[in-house]
Amino acid sequence: MSAKHGFVxxxxxxxxxxxxxxxxGARLFRHVLTVSxxxxxxxxxxxxxxxxxxxxxxxxxxxxxxxxxxxxxxxHAELEPKLSPYLLYFAATSGFLVAFPxxxxxxxxxxxxxxxxxxxxxxxxxxxxxxxxTIYWLAFIWTGASARRADAHSHIAKAHAESIMFATAxxxxxxxxxxxxxxxxxxxxxxxxxxxYVSIAGLAYSFxxxxxxxxxxxxxxVRQMYMGVFVSSAIMHLWIVGPKLLDPPALASFVFxxxxxxxxxxxxxxxxxxxxxWDLIFAFGSSVLATLWFARDAAEFIMIASWxxxxxxxxxPGASCTGIALxxxxxxxxxxxxxxxxxxx
Numbered sequence: 001m002s003a004k005h006g007f008v009x010x011x012x013x014x015x016x017x018x019x020x021x022x023x024x025g026a027r028l029f030r031h032v033l034t035v036s037x038x039x040x041x042x043x044x045x046x047x048x049x050x051x052x053x054x055x056x057x058x059x060x061x062x063x064x065x066x067x068x069x070x071x072x073x074x075x076h077a078e079l080e081p082k083l084s085p086y087l088l089y090f091a092a093t094s095g096f097l098v099a100f101p102x103x104x105x106x107x108x109x110x111x112x113x114x115x116x117x118x119x120x121x122x123x124x125x126x127x128x129x130x131x132x133x134t135i136y137w138l139a140f141i142w143t144g145a146s147a148r149r150a151d152a153h154s155h156i157a158k159a160h161a162e163s164i165m166f167a168t169a170x171x172x173x174x175x176x177x178x179x180x181x182x183x184x185x186x187x188x189x190x191x192x193x194x195x196x197y198v199s200i201a202g203l204a205y206s207f208x209x210x211x212x213x214x215x216x217x218x219x220x221x222v223r224q225m226y227m228g229v230f231v232s233s234a235i236m237h238l239w240i241v242g243p244k245l246l247d248p249p250a251l252a253s254f255v256f257x258x259x260x261x262x263x264x265x266x267x268x269x270x271x272x273x274x275x276x277x278w279d280l281i282f283a284f285g286s287s288v289l290a291t292l293w294f295a296r297d298a299a300e301f302i303m304i305a306s307w308x309x310x311x312x313x314x315x316x317p318g319a320s321c322t323g324i325a326l327x328x329x330x331x332x333x334x335x336x337x338x339x340x341x342x343x344x345x
Contacts, residue, residue, distance in 0.1 A: 005147050005293065017289065018138035025131045025282045032278060037264035038271040042070040054185045071125075072188045077268040078276070079183045085240055086254070086273050090280055091176050092236035093318035095229035097129060097283060098172050099164070100325055101136060102198070103222060104145060106160040108153040111143035121195025130282025137290035146293035150334035159209060161218025165225055166205045171198030219333045226329060230322040237316030245313075257281070284317035291324045296331075 005011075033039040045052040046069035054072040058065050078087040101117035104110060114136070124132040140146055148154060156164075172194055179191045244251040257277035262270060288308050295301035304324055311320035 005141075010144070010147065010293075011142065014138055014141040014293070018134050018141075018286065021282065021286055022131055022134040022138075025128070025134060025278075028278060029128055029131070029275070032261055032275055035261035036266065036271050036274070038268075038275060040264075041268055041271070042073055045073050046070050056185065056189070058186075058189050068189050068192065071192055072185050073268075074272050074275075075179070075188050076183070076185065077272040079180065079188070083180055084269065084273055086276055088180065089236065089240045090276055091180065092240075093233040093316050094129075094280075094283070095233055096318050096322045096325065097133065097287070098168060098198070099225060099229055100321075102164045102168065102202075103156060103161075103225075104140070106156055106164065107145075107148075108155070108157075110145060111139070113139040113143050114145055118195045118199040121198065122193065125192050125195070128279045128282070130279045130286070133283050134286045137286050140290065141293050146290065148332065149296070150332050154332040156218045156222050158216040158218035158221060159206065159212060161221035161225070162209065163202045163205045165221060167198045167202030168225075170201040171195075217333070219329065222329055223326065226322055226326045230319050230326065233318035233322060234315040237319060241316065280317075284321065287321050288312070288317060291321060294324060294328050 044050065046055055046066045048055070052069065052073065054076060055069045056065070058068050075087075078084040098117075098121070101114070101120050105115050105117045120132055120136050123135075175187075175191045175194045175197060178187050241251070241254065244254055255277070257274045262274055291308070292301060292304055295304055307323065308320050311323060
């Protein structure tokens with residue numbers, strides 16, 4: 001619980017809002033899967049003798065291979081015969097969802113409940129990233145991480161910042177590029193555990209990197225990483241969504257999922273697109289809400305809310321959340337705070 005936010009704002013409100021989002025998301029995703037026939041379609045294509053090229057003995061465990069087949073079939077409905085613009089948008093603007101948990105996991109003094117971003121990522125592959133993040137943000141706020149203020153321990157060490165950047169590039173960006181460019185069932189199957197690759201790459205970098213004599217601050221690298229995510233997310237939003245801003249029907253069709261489940265006769269790609277739209281709404285909706293807890297007073301609360309109202313439509317939720325993360329990182333590295341001697345500014 002965050003003492004700085006008070007009992008009601010730091011414990012009661014998030015304890016109502018985020019579990020409600022988790023329950024709503026679980027109910028909604030289950031409803032979309034069943035009523036639209038998406039679950040039936042995936043199951044039918046992944047039963048023995050279905051002649052589905054994606055039904056492959058990836059592990060040798062029948063039930064697990066069936067689950068992997070369903071995931072591969074789902075994503076290949078987005079990849080073939082041509083790459084879905086929505087999958088591209090989702091992948092290209094979700095850098096914040098990978099970078100933020102990784103960075104916060106390396107902040108000194110953080111709780112063990114937010115120390116393992118790999119678990120968040122793998123959970124997102126199984127129960128949807130939208131639901132996984134509603135749980136993550138509740139833990140982030142309840143452990144007091146959202147109310148953290150600049151002090152000698154709020155820095156990210158340079159070695160950790162380098163590790164995060166390397167791990168994200170090797171474990172997340174490269175596999176995701178392979179997913180969309182190669183469109184190979186085996187690549188798609190092995191992509192599903194990319195959060196594990198991120199963790200392994202980070203550990204390997206930390207093991208191989210010479211241990212510095214002094215723990216330098218990695219603030220500049222963290223800022224550069226966030227700036228890269230901000231710019232790339234904004235550009236992709238403007239490229240894909242920008243032309244639709246003057247065409248409200250086209251914009252609504254691209255951004256919002258169907259308010260009622262699609263008919264069972266709809267194509268698998270249409271059902272997959274609709275499902276991803278709900279996933280993104282819960283992932284970024286909970287993230288936008290969570291950033292409101294970064295405010296230190298009423299003025300900052302109004303500033304963050306106003307920023308999102310302006311930025312989400314114009315540059316997208318990924319860039320909008322990253323902008324707040326940049327502002328927060330600057331606040332956590334306030335030059336007025338006397339640094340720990342172990343950190344070189």
